[in-house]
Amino acid sequence: MELIWDGLREAVEALARGDDVLYSTAARSLYVSGLATLISLALGVLAGSFLALQRFRGRGLALAFVNTGMGLPPVVVGLVVAVLLWRSGPLGDLHLIYTVWAMVLAQAVLTFPIVTGFTAAALAAQPPELRLQLLGLGASRWQALWLLLKEARLPVLAAVMAAFGAAVSEVGASMMVGGNIAGETRVLTTAVVLETSRGEFAPAIALSIVLLVLVFVVNLVLTGVQLRGR
Amino acid sequence: MALRRSSGQAPKLELRDVIVRRAGVEVLRVGELGVETGEVLAVIGPNGAGKSTLLQVAALVLRPSQGEVLFDGAPVGVDTLATRRRLAIALQAPHLIHASVLENAALGLRLRGVAAAERRRRALDWLRRFGVEALAARPATRLSGGEAQRVSLARAFAVAPELLLLDEPFSGLDEATRGGLLDDLAGVLGETGVTTVFVTHDRNEALRLADRVAVLIGGRLRQVGLAAAVFGAPADEEVAAFVGVETIVDGRVVEVRDGLATVAVGGQHLTALAPDHLTERVRVCIRPEDVVIQTPREEAPASSARNLLLGTVVEVRPRGAEARVVIDCGPSTLRHGSGQASAGQGLSTSSGQGFRLVASVTRLSVEEMGLAPGARVAASIKATALHLLPGH
Numbered sequence: 001m002e003l004i005w006d007g008l009r010e011a012v013e014a015l016a017r018g019d020d021v022l023y024s025t026a027a028r029s030l031y032v033s034g035l036a037t038l039i040s041l042a043l044g045v046l047a048g049s050f051l052a053l054q055r056f057r058g059r060g061l062a063l064a065f066v067n068t069g070m071g072l073p074p075v076v077v078g079l080v081v082a083v084l085l086w087r088s089g090p091l092g093d094l095h096l097i098y099t100v101w102a103m104v105l106a107q108a109v110l111t112f113p114i115v116t117g118f119t120a121a122a123l124a125a126q127p128p129e130l131r132l133q134l135l136g137l138g139a140s141r142w143q144a145l146w147l148l149l150k151e152a153r154l155p156v157l158a159a160v161m162a163a164f165g166a167a168v169s170e171v172g173a174s175m176m177v178g179g180n181i182a183g184e185t186r187v188l189t190t191a192v193v194l195e196t197s198r199g200e201f202a203p204a205i206a207l208s209i210v211l212l213v214l215v216f217v218v219n220l221v222l223t224g225v226q227l228r229g230r
Numbered sequence: 231m232a233l234r235r236s237s238g239q240a241p242k243l244e245l246r247d248v249i250v251r252r253a254g255v256e257v258l259r260v261g262e263l264g265v266e267t268g269e270v271l272a273v274i275g276p277n278g279a280g281k282s283t284l285l286q287v288a289a290l291v292l293r294p295s296q297g298e299v300l301f302d303g304a305p306v307g308v309d310t311l312a313t314r315r316r317l318a319i320a321l322q323a324p325h326l327i328h329a330s331v332l333e334n335a336a337l338g339l340r341l342r343g344v345a346a347a348e349r350r351r352r353a354l355d356w357l358r359r360f361g362v363e364a365l366a367a368r369p370a371t372r373l374s375g376g377e378a379q380r381v382s383l384a385r386a387f388a389v390a391p392e393l394l395l396l397d398e399p400f401s402g403l404d405e406a407t408r409g410g411l412l413d414d415l416a417g418v419l420g421e422t423g424v425t426t427v428f429v430t431h432d433r434n435e436a437l438r439l440a441d442r443v444a445v446l447i448g449g450r451l452r453q454v455g456l457a458a459a460v461f462g463a464p465a466d467e468e469v470a471a472f473v474g475v476e477t478i479v480d481g482r483v484v485e486v487r488d489g490l491a492t493v494a495v496g497g498q499h500l501t502a503l504a505p506d507h508l509t510e511r512v513r514v515c516i517r518p519e520d521v522v523i524q525t526p527r528e529e530a531p532a533s534s535a536r537n538l539l540l541g542t543v544v545e546v547r548p549r550g551a552e553a554r555v556v557i558d559c560g561p562s563t564l565r566h567g568s569g570q571a572s573a574g575q576g577l578s579t580s581s582g583q584g585f586r587l588v589a590s591v592t593r594l595s596v597e598e599m600g601l602a603p604g605a606r607v608a609a610s611i612k613a614t615a616l617h618l619l620p621g622h
Contacts, residue, residue: 136319
């Protein structure tokens, strides 16, 4: 019990005194995962819309792939991205391995199927005649898609929350492609792993609390947007 | 409603040799169908007949597997947006978006890039004409079914379409709401003269709104013509059954004189207007609303109806304020052909070799006349109400 109390006390103290390392790590987590979520949102919404609205051969297989991808193990993503970005790998010349960009890429790959799958399901849940109605009112294909997405904004926002949650909480891929370099690629999750492996539970608890608060605040904001749109 | 056909002008919309296949199965085949500028064409047919598919082709959102669609005589090309913006559609469900009633009514205008002030003015004007202006600020999700459908129609009219496509806009509404909205729509259609294709499975709606009627059954156009012609003289038995003919019986023409045919049906003789191409074997079609039921009396009443039949009620089926009365008409008539009724011919009993005649009466009449199985009645039908189709 003492271990936990000490950890909590130290966490509160670190938070209260505005510990630089703690806050900069949290900011990096927010930055990396936020950017990755935005990228997967842009690409995933397009891909999900395509899967939901177009009829083509192999659509069922594509949807099955996407649904499988929603449960993609972060270490597998980390491995693939690491191989791609490795100095002798196909994208090695970009020198991205062990940078935050490698982590953004890995998290975007990880969350892309989540946004795609949620978007496809959200659009498929809209009445099929709604698109006909919009086109019949003079909407261009893009205008119709935009209006359909606005109508489906609640589940699409849920996709954003799920994607951000998956990105900010994964550790395997970030560790593998970022390297957990202090002050450069260390994020909250990789820091927690490091501190715990050293037996430094107090900072690990402090970092975990910040991680939870971060996820909570982001979801609070998104939930607010969701409720306003009701 | 007057048909505003202008001679020599290409139809507003024309479908030529259109075939639509889904998963290799043909669901629609239309040889030629034109909608003249200013006319209201009702497309009627049972569920699954291909009506909505036809409407999607007309709305240029479904490209036919074969054939072409012409707008003002010009084939519609690959990029349909400019042409699509000359039409508007209102469907069975109003499909309002999550926004205010006013924003919904202005949606088509917003999609066309009309300035805010102008689209507000036009949307409010159409909301007023459909009696829902007071709801303008309300979220569209908080409307009754009837109100939402009024907003949907206002939204379609607000873009001042050259072609209006309506897909069963009343079928989700209760009877009272439907009646009021039907009246308002009829008024607006008459006022604007907008070319309209109106899909419905309700014959009464078609009769109320349409200049011409196209009957679609099993994906094929079976008959196109003036509403009165299609309803009064259906092209075949399926069309007849769909347009409300409930009595279709075999007959044999025994005499044709003065444009009137005498047809032997179930041991009785009926008088009908003789069609141009009359075959000996015919199918006699009678609509239930064309049959008048009377209490049989010793002497047949003076009437212009050429056919007066005696029969026994075998079934009474209530239908809202109305009832269908099924009468077994025996092999005798009080009156047919030329001349007035003769008392000597009247009131003979039937021997059960007659035919079944379906009549439509009010529930009130059922009560007052004591119409119940076993009751003896006389049924009169005008010769002009009998429609003869070629028999088998």
